[in-house]
Amino acid sequence: GAVVSQHPSWVICKSGTSVKIECRSLDFQATTMFWYRQFPKQSLMLMATSNEGSKATYEQGVEKDKFLINHASLTLSTLTVTSAHPEDSSFYICSANPTAPNRGRRFNEQFFGPGTRLTVL
Amino acid sequence: DAKTTQPPSMDCAEGRAANLPCNHSTISGNEYVYWYRQIHSQGPQYIIHGLKNNETNEMASLIITEDRKSSTLILPHATLRDTAVYYCIVRPSGYGGATNKLIFGTGTLLAVQP
Numbered sequence: 001g002a003v004v005s006q007h008p009s010w011v012i013c014k015s016g017t018s019v020k021i022e023c024r025s026l027d028f029q030a031t032t033m034f035w036y037r038q039f040p041k042q043s044l045m046l047m048a049t050s051n052e053g054s055k056a057t058y059e060q061g062v063e064k065d066k067f068l069i070n071h072a073s074l075t076l077s078t079l080t081v082t083s084a085h086p087e088d089s090s091f092y093i094c095s096a097n098p099t100a101p102n103r104g105r106r107f108n109e110q111f112f113g114p115g116t117r118l119t120v121l
Numbered sequence: 122d123a124k125t126t127q128p129p130s131m132d133c134a135e136g137r138a139a140n141l142p143c144n145h146s147t148i149s150g151n152e153y154v155y156w157y158r159q160i161h162s163q164g165p166q167y168i169i170h171g172l173k174n175n176e177t178n179e180m181a182s183l184i185i186t187e188d189r190k191s192s193t194l195i196l197p198h199a200t201l202r203d204t205a206v207y208y209c210i211v212r213p214s215g216y217g218g219a220t221n222k223l224i225f226g227t228g229t230l231l232a233v234q235p
Binding site for chain 2: 004032034036043044045046049091093095097109110111112113114115117
C-alpha cells in the first residue's frame with residue numbers, strides 16, 4: 001500500500017526553539033497534504049491543509065505564524081512549530097491524498113503518516 | 122464540527138464479531154461514510170467507505186441503513202490486534218484539495234478481550 005513517512009518520529013526541544021517536521025509521500029504524488037494535532041486521550045484535530053505551490057489553508061483558531069507550513073514539492077510538506085512552548089507538546093500527524101487515482105488505489109483514500117511526538121521542555 | 126455520533130467505548134470477545142455503530146443523521150446526499158481506526162500512538166488507518174450500498178473488504182463490512190442516517194462497521198472475527206479507536210467520518214464526494222479533509226469525532230475505543 002501507499003506509504004507516508006514522517007521525520008522525526010519523536011523530538012524533545014527546549015522552550016523557545018523551533019522544530020521542523022517533515023511529511024513525505026513515498027510512492028505517490030500529493031498536491032494536498034493535511035496536518036493534524038492530537039493531545040493525549042483526545043481525537044485528531046485538523047490544523048491546516050497544505051497545498052503544493054501555494055499558501056496553506058489554516059483551520060479556525062490555528063495560528064499561521066506559529067505553525068509554518070511549506071509544501072514545496074508534490075511529495076514533501078513541512079510543518080515548523082516556531083518558538084515552541086510546553087503547551088505545544090503533542091502528537092503531530094500528517095496525511096496525503098494521491099493527486100490522481102492510480103495503481104489500483106481506492107478513490108479518495110487518504111494515507112496517514114506514523115506521527116511525530118513533540119515534547120517541549 | 123464532526124457530523125457523527127459514536128459510543129465512547131465497546132468491549133468485544135476475541136474471535137467474536139465486533140459491531141460498531143455510528144449515527145450520521147444529518148448526512149447529505151453527496152457525502153460518503155468513511156471508517157478509520159487508530160492504534161495507540163500510530164497514525165490512523167483506512168478501513169472502508171461507502172455511499173449507500175453495503176460494502177465488504179478484507180478488513181471489515183460496512184452496513185448503511187436505507188435512509189443513510191446510520192451505519193455499522195463489522196469486524197467479523199475480532200483479534201487482540203483490533204483494539205483501537207475507530208472513527209466514523211462523513212465526507213463529500215469529489216476529488217482533490219480541501220474536499221478530501223477529514224474531520225474526526227471522538228470515535229469508539231474498541232477493547233478486544235482475550
